[in-house]
Amino acid sequence: MTLTAPTLHTGLDHPMMLRPFVVTERTRETDDTITLVLAAADGGDPLRFSPGQFTMMYVYGVGEVPLSISGDPARPEALVHTVRAVGAVTDAICDLLPHDTVGIRGPYGAHWPIAESTDRDIVVVAGGIGLAPVRPAIHHALEHRDEYASVSIVYGSRSPDDLLYTDDVRDWKARFDTNVQITVDRGDAGWLGDVGVVTPLLNRLAFVPENTTAIVCGPEIMMRVVAKDLVQRGVAADDIHVSLERNLKCGIGYCGHCQIGAAFVCKDGPVVPYARVAHRLGMEEL
Amino acid sequence: MNLDRWRTRSPLLADLADDHVAFLASVAVEEVLPPDETVFKVNSPADRFYLVDSGGIALRIAGPSKPPITIQTVGEGALLGLSWRLPPYRWQWTAQTLTDTTLIRFDANTVLSACEADPTFDNALLRVVARESSQRLQNVRLQLLDMYGRQRP
Numbered sequence: 034m035t036l037t038a039p040t041l042h043t044g045l046d047h048p049m050m051l052r053p054f055v056v057t058e059r060t061r062e063t064d065d066t067i068t069l070v071l072a073a074a075d076g077g078d079p080l081r082f083s084p085g086q087f088t089m090m091y092v093y094g095v096g097e098v099p100l101s102i103s104g105d106p107a108r109p110e111a112l113v114h115t116v117r118a119v120g121a122v123t124d125a126i127c128d129l130l131p132h133d134t135v136g137i138r139g140p141y142g143a144h145w146p147i148a149e150s151t152d153r154d155i156v157v158v159a160g161g162i163g164l165a166p167v168r169p170a171i172h173h174a175l176e177h178r179d180e181y182a183s184v185s186i187v188y189g190s191r192s193p194d195d196l197l198y199t200d201d202v203r204d205w206k207a208r209f210d211t212n213v214q215i216t217v218d219r220g221d222a223g224w225l226g227d228v229g230v231v232t233p234l235l236n237r238l239a240f241v242p243e244n245t246t247a248i249v250c251g252p253e254i255m256m257r258v259v260a261k262d263l264v265q266r267g268v269a270a271d272d273i274h275v276s277l278e279r280n281l282k283c284g285i286g287y288c289g290h291c292q293i294g295a296a297f298v299c300k301d302g303p304v305v306p307y308a309r310v311a312h313r314l315g316m317e318e319l
Numbered sequence: 320m321n322l323d324r325w326r327t328r329s330p331l332l333a334d335l336a337d338d339h340v341a342f343l344a345s346v347a348v349e350e351v352l353p354p355d356e357t358v359f360k361v362n363s364p365a366d367r368f369y370l371v372d373s374g375g376i377a378l379r380i381a382g383p384s385k386p387p388i389t390i391q392t393v394g395e396g397a398l399l400g401l402s403w404r405l406p407p408y409r410w411q412w413t414a415q416t417l418t419d420t421t422l423i424r425f426d427a428n429t430v431l432s433a434c435e436a437d438p439t440f441d442n443a444l445l446r447v448v449a450r451e452s453s454q455r456l457q458n459v460r461l462q463l464l465d466m467y468g469r470q471r472p
Contacts (some may be wrong), residue, residue, distance in 0.1 A: 050336065061453070065469055117469060118469075119469055160465030160466070160467055161466070161468075162467070189467065190467060191465065191467040191468055195467065216392070218462045218465070218467065219388070219462075220388070220389045224389075225417055225418075226392075227375070228377065228389045228390065228391055228392045228459050229391040229392055229458055230392075230458045230462060230464065231332065233393070233394070233397070233458070234394075236328065236394070236395075236396055236397075237394060237395060237396075251466075251467070252466040252467065254461070254464065255461070255466055256465055258461065317337040
């Protein structure tokens, strides 16, 4: 085995160097989740990204976290992040207001193979906050709808009040060329939609298993159950892509915090074929 | 009634032999229901089961002094009703239509009589009910995990 030293960087091209971004819009999605739109404050190029990639966002004086990009890849001038308050840094991010400035590094990581899947059936399955990392792939698929055989979206949420991007979801459901199925774990008196887990909704999709690219994002147990179900239906494990979440620190494969087996989630993922991680997803220790 | 549409897509029919499906088709009755119609009520005799042809059904349960809550919904192709096959042969939930719904109804006594005469049919239907029961138990366990909820470290 040959060990190579990391490339040395100086100045602004250093991968740990932050770029200042200013918050231009803030939207409350649910009681604990907000969406921020940010713009580069240094006059530099917009942050071009591929669906599924993430950035590292630094809140000055508080800390840094990885965040999936949830905007439209065709509009890179608007960097969009949807954030749930689950700790000190994300609490601070959720408190940001328009005109506040943060530091951004990235984009990093592997992407959903949506642009590479033309002429195929696209099945997107998202659970909870997992809709945020797949939204760029959905944007791409719907903006290039003619290039795909079919597009199906299955979205599971905790309750009707926890549904993200309700305007987007309404628009997706209104399309005649897209099959959108939504379910919640707990309905309320006004909820007339489905209640239950996402897997039974796969029965309502029309896709040819051997010609399907599946994009699955959500809690790991949900991804495991969905991926197993898709494999049983005949979708190849290599054609099912999941997004892993681990303790990311550097984002560029230096620190090893996000190691899973022989891979680094930040560098080799977060998007990976299910075939590569199927044997690890069921391990409680990981 | 022709059940070809659901032959491979419904968990009720997918693994049954052709002659068993033909028998079910011969005793099937179509039922068209408006929204908010009660299909069966908790604790009443479970003397039938259904295949959901179109629309959707909510399975509901009411707690003391609380309005009923929907535990699960079932949609097109689903098997509605498992209690007809196992003691005490009473419905465990109340089933109510969510929208205009078409159901394909099977009379439990007619099917159970056929099962007595044909152990392979009996065995096949028991496997269907056991698999569906197991799957629904797994699904409810996942719901109980509250996996989409906020998890602070």
